[in-house]
Amino acid sequence: MIVIETFNVTKDFRIIDDKPKTLKDKILRINKKAEKKIFRALDNVSVSIQEGDVVGLVGRNGSGKSTLLKLFSRIIFPTEGSINIKGRVCSLLELGAGFHPDFNGIENIYMNASLFGLSKKDITEKLDDIIGFSELGEFIYRPIRTYSSGMYMRLAFSVAISVDPDILLIDEVLAVGDSAFQQKCINRISELKSLGKTIVIVTHDHSIVEKLCNYSIWLKNGVVKAEGHPKEVIIQYLNDLADEENNRLNQEEDISVTTLSNTPINENQDFPVSELSIDASVDRWGNKKVRIHEINLLNKQGEKKRNFRTGESLIIEMNYEIMSNNKNISFGIGLFRNDGLCCYGTNTDVDKIDCSKISTNGIVKFIVDSCEFLPGEYWLDVAVHSKEGEPYDYIVKAKKFMFFSERNDIGVMRVDHKWEIT
Numbered sequence: 001m002i003v004i005e006t007f008n009v010t011k012d013f014r015i016i017d018d019k020p021k022t023l024k025d026k027i028l029r030i031n032k033k034a035e036k037k038i039f040r041a042l043d044n045v046s047v048s049i050q051e052g053d054v055v056g057l058v059g060r061n062g063s064g065k066s067t068l069l070k071l072f073s074r075i076i077f078p079t080e081g082s083i084n085i086k087g088r089v090c091s092l093l094e095l096g097a098g099f100h101p102d103f104n105g106i107e108n109i110y111m112n113a114s115l116f117g118l119s120k121k122d123i124t125e126k127l128d129d130i131i132g133f134s135e136l137g138e139f140i141y142r143p144i145r146t147y148s149s150g151m152y153m154r155l156a157f158s159v160a161i162s163v164d165p166d167i168l169l170i171d172e173v174l175a176v177g178d179s180a181f182q183q184k185c186i187n188r189i190s191e192l193k194s195l196g197k198t199i200v201i202v203t204h205d206h207s208i209v210e211k212l213c214n215y216s217i218w219l220k221n222g223v224v225k226a227e228g229h230p231k232e233v234i235i236q237y238l239n240d241l242a243d244e245e246n247n248r249l250n251q252e253e254d255i256s257v258t259t260l261s262n263t264p265i266n267e268n269q270d271f272p273v274s275e276l277s278i279d280a281s282v283d284r285w286g287n288k289k290v291r292i293h294e295i296n297l298l299n300k301q302g303e304k305k306r307n308f309r310t311g312e313s314l315i316i317e318m319n320y321e322i323m324s325n326n327k328n329i330s331f332g333i334g335l336f337r338n339d340g341l342c343c344y345g346t347n348t349d350v351d352k353i354d355c356s357k358i359s360t361n362g363i364v365k366f367i368v369d370s371c372e373f374l375p376g377e378y379w380l381d382v383a384v385h386s387k388e389g390e391p392y393d394y395i396v397k398a399k400k401f402m403f404f405s406e407r408n409d410i411g412v413m414r415v416d417h418k419w420e421i422t
């Protein structure tokens with residue numbers, strides 16, 4: 001049975017743009033006429049959620065997830081389209097919404113649970129369970145303005161689950177609890193799931209979606225981009241994030257190249273940096289016996305990329321030119337995390353690659369079939385030098401790149417492993 005259904009739902013917000021247009025306006029504050037604009041937060045959204053579904057709403061900040069959840073809870077109403085909801089809805093949308101800061105925890109339990117339709121008798125019967133679940137101890141007798149955001153969340157979640165809703169809406173609140181309480185909430189959500197309750201969760205934590213949800217909806221700029229099995233939806237979403245990040249980094253590169261070509265050459269710098277498509281904040285030195293003219297990061301298909309999935313191929317390509325009859329050459333790379341941690345470094349000499357017969361102009365490639373770096377921002381340093389270390393061309397922070405992953409292991413790079421449990 002379908003319990004939540006939206007038909008071509010559009011939600012517009014009226015926003016007031018009273019930004020001063022000029023410096024004079026700003027100083028004299030003469031632009032009093034605020035411009036009214038319409039912002040479309042949701043555009044033609046048609047989704048249906050079955051009874052017993054646990055749905056993860058995912059998407060970037062501002063994509064419309066909370067707006068959709070608020071529409072489900074009838075806090076706001078659609079500009080166009082319609083929504084059908086069947087059953088009692090309980091929502092955990094904003095932390096502490098419905099709580100009074102000067103009341104203590106117990107008083108707030110009575111007030112909040114009665115807002116969800118519970119009688120005083122029902123609440124009294126459930127009170128011990130609610131307090132027990134919240135683990136607030138003595139704090140339950142204190143005014144909740146003295147609570148931390150995690151404590152608010154404990155109280156709000158404990159009340160929400162005690163209301164015995166048919167549909168539970170949860171907006172990102174799980175993130176504020178400590179990990180032990182978060183796990184307890186996840187366990188309770190799983191119990192509610194096994195009781196056939198319908199739950200819709202907004203979260204940026206994809207592991208929660210994968211662990212808990214049987215369905216996921218990805219919103220982008222107010223439009224449903226994909227829905228279905230959580231793992232598949234999340235992969236599509238992460239791929240899209242990666243493409244966006246790729247474009248951003250490539251644009252940054254274009255900017256940096258333009259900026260660099262207009263930058264006067266530092267007299268201590270051996271090379272005009274403008275000749276190379278490298279990123280900003282370049283530190284470059286060497287005696288020019290061999291020069292690196294271009295550096296690219298590529299995927300297996302040979303496409304230029306800046307954003308790689310953990311486990312994907314990474315190819316570093318350098319166009320070089322040998323300026324004199326030089327046979328003593330070693331190419332090197334260094335991969336650094338953005339906090340400066342050296343993740344890996346090597347050179348052709350260390351790897352026993354003979355460079356004595358290479359042509360005067362050419363391309364050297366450093367190929368990693370499966371690069372296991374964990375999500376984060378990284379920098380590439382490249383170098384060409386003699387085997388004894390005489391620097392020909394050293395370039396620090398030549399390229400910035402990113403890794404992303406839908407898994408949640410931690411550290412610097414993934415280690416090939418297996419588990420055995422006997």
Ligand SMILES: Nc1ncnc2c1ncn2[C@@H]1O[C@H](COP(=O)(O)OP(=O)(O)OP(=O)(O)O)[C@@H](O)[C@H]1O
Binds near residue numbers: 039041062064065
């Ligand atoms: N009351 C409002 N008035 C004007 N604009 C609003 C209002 N509520 C939401 N918006 C805008 O609608 C868009 C969607 O907001 P929403 O809160 O639904 O996004 P979200 O996907 O939940 O984001 P986040 O992940 O950051 O919580 C945003 O651009 C937001 O600024």
